Amino acid sequence: MIRSRVSRVTKKTGVILITLFGLLTMTFVIGRLMPIDPVLAVIGPDADSSTYQQVFDEMGLGKPIWVQYYYYLQDMLSGDFGRAILTGSPVIDDILRVLPATIELASIAIMVGVGLGVPLGVYAATHRGRLGDHLTRLITLFGYSTPVFWVGMVGLIIFYAWLNWAGAAGRIGFAYDGMFTSYTGFYLVDTLLSGNIEAFVSALRHIALPALILGLNSVSFIGRMTRSFMLEQLSQEYIKTARVKGLSERSVIWKHAFKNIRVQLLTIVALAYGGLLEGAVLIETVFAWPGFGQYLTDSLLMGDMNAVMASVLFIGLVFVFLNLLSDALYKMFDPRTQ
Amino acid sequence: MDVLTVEKLNVTFRTDEGLKHAVRDVSFTLRNEKLAIVGESGSGKSTVGKAILRLNPPSTRVTAEKLQFGKTNLLACNEKEIRAIRGQHISMIMQDPKFSLNPVMTVGEQISEALSVHRNISRREAKEAALEMLKEVSIADPEHVYSQYPHEISGGMGQRVMIAMMVIPEPDIIIADEPTSALDVSVQQDVLNILTRLIEKKNISLIFISHDLNLVKKFCDRVLVMYGGRVVESIKANELSNASHPYTRGLMESLPSLKHRRETLPVMTRDQNWLTQEYTT
Amino acid sequence: MKNAEVVRNSDYSLKARHNPEYTRVALFVKSFKKLCRNPLSASGVIIVALLLICAIAAPLIATHNPLEQDLARVLASPSLAHWFGTDEYGRDVFSRLVYGSRVTLYIIFLVTIIVGPVGLLVGTMSGYFGGWVDSVFMRITDIFISFPSLVLALAFVAALGPGLEHAVIAIAITSWPPVARLARAETLTLRNSDYVVAAQLQGASACRVLFHYISLMCLPSLIVRLTMNMATVILTAAALGFLGLGAQPPLPEWGAMISTGRSYMLESWWLVAFPGAAIMLVSLAFNLLGDGLRDLLDPRTE
Secondary structure (H helix, E strand, O other), X not given: OXXXXXXXXXXXXXXXHHHHHHHHHHHHHHHHHOOOOHHHHHHOOOOOHHHHHHHHHHOOOOOOXXXXXXXXXXXXXXXXXXXXXXOOOEHHHHHXXXXXXXXXXXXXHHHHHHHHHHHHHHHHHHOOOOXXXXXXXXXHHHHHHOOHHHHHHHHHHHHHHHOOOOOOOOOOOHHHOOOOOOOOOOHHHHHHHOOOHHHHHHHHHHHHHHHHHHHHHHHHHHHHHHHHHXXXXXXXXXXXXXXXXXXXXXXXXXXXXXHHHHHHHHHHHHXXXXXXXXXXXXXXXXXXXXXXXXXXXXHHHHOOHHHHHHHHHHHHHHHHHHHHHHHHHHHHHOHHHO | XXXXXXXXXXXXXXXXXXXXXXXXXXXXXEOOOEEEEEOOOOOOHHHHHXXXXXXXXXXXXXXXXXXXEOOEEHHHOOHHHHHHHEOOOEEEEOOOHHHHOXXXXXXXXXXXXXXXXXXXXXXXHHXXXXXXXXXXXXXXXXXXXXXXOHHHOOHHHHXXXXXXXXXXXXXXXXXXXXXXXXXXXXXHHHHHHHHHHHHHHOOOEEEEEEOOHHHHHHHOOEEEEEEOOEEEEEEEHXXXXXXXXXXXXXHHHOOOOOOOOOOOOOOOOOOHHHHOOOOOO | OHHHHHHHOHHHHHHHHHOHHHHHHHHHHHHHHHHHHOHHHHHHHHHHHHHHHHHHOHHHHOOOOOOOOOHHHOOOOOOOOOOOOEOOOOOEHHHHHHHHHHHHHHHHHHHHHHHHHHHHHHHHHHHHHOHHHHHHHHHHHHHHHOOOHHHHHHHHHXXXXXXXXXXXXXXXXXXXHHHHHHHHHHHHHHHOOHHHHHHHHOOOOHHHHHHHHHHHHHHHHHHHHHHHHHHHHHHHHHHHHHOOOOXXXXXXXXXXXXXXXXXXXXXXXXXXXXXXXXXXXXXXXXXXXXXXXXXXXXXXXX
16 A cells, blocks of 8 residues: 555656656756757857957757757756846846736736636536536637637727726826835735725736736636536436435535535636636737746747747646646545545 | 325426436325335336426426325425425435535535425534434444544445434434345345334335335335336235236235245336326236 | 447448448438538538639639739729729729638648647547657647647747748647647557457457548548647638738738738728738638537537
8 A cells, every 4th residue: 555655656657757858858948949049049140250269169959969968958957047138137036026916917807707607507507408508508608719818909909098987007197107115016006005995907908908818728627627527417316316315416416416516616717827828818918918928929929039938948847737736636636646 | 195296197208309208197195104116227116206396407397186295285386395394304315425415515514414404403403313323323433433534434334324314303204215226235224214213213204215125025115116217016015026017016026935936037018008007906 | 440340430330331332421411411500510511612712713713913013093082993902003993802702721741740640640640559659749749738829839940040931840749749639648548449359359450540530530530630720720721921920921821911911900890800810711611610510520519
């Protein structure tokens, strides 16, 4: 029993290590494939050839590719992700600086996703084959099929340009920038902590639209998963038992069936959160949201190799972490695996 | 006294291939007795059980000239009224405790829930009643079992829990749908004994759905034999050996027996007319 | 081969022995009719058919030359002459959309013919041989899956340089692992089935078993997956186009059209609205189609 658990943990750790190693390798390959001369990117096009040679040697670009790979691994494992050319500061600092904006956005979005997706999925499952189910199916498929950046723009046109309900691009109105103390990096929290209600409202108006649109994608994902999990449970015998007892349909659904899918849902939500990072890349570009996604696309367009590689690696790490987390949650909360 | 009267019960399913007539003109009355419904798989015996509790899926059409429980017409009940009947007056023991108990709720919670749905009682009272009930189904350590999850207990234990759950609101009728088929032979008799003891003690009528004629012969008072959705014969259990219908006789014939050894078991020949003929009681 | 057919169409096994071709056609027609009975799947079929017609008959359908600039009619709003308005160079948005369907189909087609065979091969081999082959292949797919596909595609296109072909390659690289996973899972359930064992006992080589028995049986679920994948491919391609990394102007790719239209979107909403709606509609169609196909092949999830 214990031995099998130990070997399982060892195996799991091995898989994670291999995956991490793969992530590093992949980012290295991508970095080397880049058509932009990394030296020129550092020194600018006007530098003379001796400077060029000096930087070229410093960066180790003359060495064989596997030596470069070795240095690269060494740097990465010691936590040195290099400097971003765009900002001049260490990439890791940049990432940590822009991260709160993305986390704030993604967190609100996941709340939207869970808040709408779960009830929608449960509703569809309990009304299976009826109009409501078909409508839900259509809605969630729409959610899957709409380009999130396009919805962002249409949202801006309608709610900002035409109706003027939403704030424009950015995290907060210009007037409030710097008008409150930064405790957490989350504007909604910071403005409240600073007691600046007007700034809070402004931040809310700015985050509402992008978060809602970002969340729509996970509404579809969470909704469809909830539906299929619920359908699976509702066809089980114990549901019939619950009905035989004379329980109301609401108790049957929420107390019996739903209780059985909570753990599965938790893992799905963790995965959906990872998916939001992907959507954030596009949504942040549309809404000029100064977060991780925008940082990544900016660096990409500027050919900033260090920043791109580190960002991609970072996202990979977040994904691996979320996967681990969802596994762990499963083990923690399901009585059958205890 | 008639507890339950069923007259010309018909059940049809809507499927992709069209309508399927699963139960045709089934009639019987249940007194304070142990009534068995026997038949092969697909004969419609379980469907009858479900129809009484109106548990069939929404795509099913159930009609009857009469489906009367005491003074209540079960077919005319709305959703709320039928819920008041379920559990409290008529309940049902399922086949396999592995699937019929909720895997993420403790055994005890599930038993006390069966009581507290229908009674206005506190949690503690419900728990005490559940512990008492666990003792009644011969579980040695009720406190311990109360807080266990279904996957932690054995099949025989699970079925005892199931019985406890269905008996605790003290219903008038229990429908037992193959309650021992999923169990080891060694524990089947235990479970049946517990069931018999409890229903006799609490004065509960039983509808025992089974495919096992041998079992039914010993255990029940009266037997309905179903074939192709119809009742082909209704007979007292102790008169089964004198059954008149060829299908019942065929079933009896094909039972292997230790006392009367035979070279080969006869294979039943079936008659299309069985599907249309009226049976005579 | 014959074995597989009989197992799959057990209802038809009698007829199949006489005339397999007839049966396959009949089964196809029957399935297609069943698919079209569901209004959602049927609308998916119709939209995909429309897309095909648009792409094939683009010159007949388009009202203008998609590349022809008319600086006198810049940013004109939708009218009878220009149904969906004109863009910043006075080009007709409707005609560009119609021609854009060719670009979309081109991307879908290329990605699918790369991803399908690669995923099938890797997945079935992984599932069939097990052991170290399985470990190696699955670790590789793990690595790919641990990146969100859009981010990985972005990184690859950035590395390869912007362009339509590079976008196709990047999308293909990022979308084969889930297909391989699926094929592997299917293979695992098939590997020990009686008909495969029977073939092995008859002395069929691993290669023959893989291609003639297992791959064929994986196809239905694979087709569902690829159909759904097409919807994702369209969105990813559009996203790459939107970020300026996919198809380059003046090619009328829908995502790129949104990208250029973005600068004028507050005044000229049609530049953004129509291409986006086209992307959504086509992606939705493939999703509906995939959904319908899945229900058809796997009644459990209906």
